[in-house]
Amino acid sequence: MHGEFFLILRKSSNYFAPYRFPHLTRTTMIDKSKVTLKDIAKELGISVSTASRALKAHPDIAKETVRAVKELAEKYQYVPNSLAISFRKKKTFNIGLVVPEIVHHFFSNIISGAIATANQSGYNVMVSQSNDVLQDEKAAVNAMLHSGVDGLLISISNETVLGEHIQELMHAGKPVVQMDKVTDHLKTPQVIVDDFDGAYQAVQHLIQNGYRKIAHFRGRPIVKNANQRYFGYLQALKDAGITPEKDWVKHCVQINEAEGYRFAKELLEGPNPPDAFFCITDLVALGVLRYLKEQKIEVPGEVGLMGFSNWKLAEISSPALSTVDQHGYEIGVRATQMLLDSLAGASISSDAITEIKTNLVIRESSGRKKVQQQTQEALVGNN
Template sequence: MSEKRRITLKDIARELGISVSTASRALNEYPGISEETIKMVQDFAKKHNYVPNSIAVNFRKNKTMTIGMVVPEVVHYYFSSIISGALDAATKKGYRLLISQTEEKAELEMHACHAMLAGNVDGLLISISNETSDVSHIQEFLDEGKPVIQFDKYSDKLKTPKVITDDYQGAHGAVKHLIEQGYKKIAHINGLENVQNSVDRLAGYRQALIDHHLEQHPEWIPHCQQITEEEGYRFAKQLLESKNPPDAIFCITDLVALGAMNYLRESNRKVPEEIGVMGFSNWKISEVMQPSLSTVEQHGYQIGLRATELLIESLQSNDKSLRDQKIEIQSDLMIRNSTLRKG
């Protein structure tokens, strides 16, 4: 037999004098196939560098073994952690991950979803963009019987499982820590008012103030549009130069907190003595800021891992009970120097 081309299952069957189905079953160690036959076929396959034609196998199964993943940003510590978790879970089960980013644009998200649907991915993992309100392009996957798992930012219009950080619990714990450190006038630089994680973090912030009978003011809750360092700087300046300045700022993300810290350093305000700063996400940069930034760890890797496991479970079992459940990954408070006034 020539070794210049890759051998096929038919070649193995012909050389060993067995049927193609027996060769296939022996390679996959099906029950009812003798150990002697299994060993004979697998040894022959190994000796001749047999590689299964996964494309043909998956075509017969009407599967591509490819999962689509849509994220707002790829070069982003939190989302890169989610991607790492998703890749590990997918690879373990023999799936490939096709990744696209939206740059927080609804139009790019729609194009990415249509391309993935046209490419016949088996299912979709998605964190919707800040602009997304119409989710019909995601609903198309469900209409074709393809499972969808939403993670991080999601839409309640879609009846799918959701794997998210417990943003309410994380925000409540962050503000509670600030209060325990003696801060009494706490502002919150929030995100977009129609994005669920911004809504939940704002609710956690407000409830912590209510629980401790502290004052609240609408002007202490500016809303970012792009969630940028520049907005953090601008809103910190606006808050601290107002007639009723806060003594602590809880920021929607670490990037926004970095901008706030830059303003405070430039204006010679002492952190944490005069004002405390709390972030959210636990980017690597939060550890090297001066002073180091207290923040909330979202466990992005675990979110990506669990979302992908759930999607693959759905693909393999077609378990309809998976629909519309919400899995919340508990966050952890990372206490560093930007809020630590008491030992």
């Protein structure tokens, strides 16, 4: 009987030794519906545990072995019995993920990073959204608990403060990792961005381009990352010797385009109009931009504008919107890996904080103030 041969590296004590083995020929008859991992392991002359790790492409298993196992699994249409695995290991291999919005560029990036990382370790991700409403978040977390998820990733709603519903899940022995929007009332690991520095850099950029009367449309005071962006705004003004105008700070509740439009109209039609806007999100900034375009106010030149989040819409707006990139995909990856490490038995401090740096994305909307350009041109002409 002629068979095919593969070279794998079988681990033996402290080294990997070469091993050769045949597997069944194409003429061998087998009932595909009854194939088990044990059958695949037996055919290849390896242990069941090695075959299992090879299916997951474990780094300790040689690439040749991984290829051989996967080829045979595909040939026999082998599908792991997830229910049996879950029962044996007392795990569902599902993790929950709750975000304020699914159809949102930043949060969709978080979701993509989380799913990619979880899948690499054999986990599935159950995604739900809170709509930034506390009651919806409670319902989502409760559903996750009763579905038996092994752990939870969450970016809390704008209405969440104490998070008792999340605490219930933790009391059930489920690890939780908070991302982006977090509350310090919950003692869980956090993966956040440096919102303070991102805001500071954004406002400093506007100042360097000649804008001095900078308004800020901020988020709710009970939301930690909104506060950090507000504090970064204030610090940038202070360091530039600019006294902030209380009336130029507006509190967004819905954090949407309509609020940006309404506040821009209110300030620019008032007695002391600002010459630039720094907004809590790109969506709010796009509302400001809509008003400016309707009024035929030159952007940049007369008014400068900065958003926060780096939405795709910011890139294609006219003029293109300057913003702050939060690196959502990386947040998803880091938070999920932290949760997986916890599920694997790693000791992770409940006050562990992973902070990801932001970076400015400079586009047209924050270009130099026109008045300053004219002044500089006059100075050059006089010389």
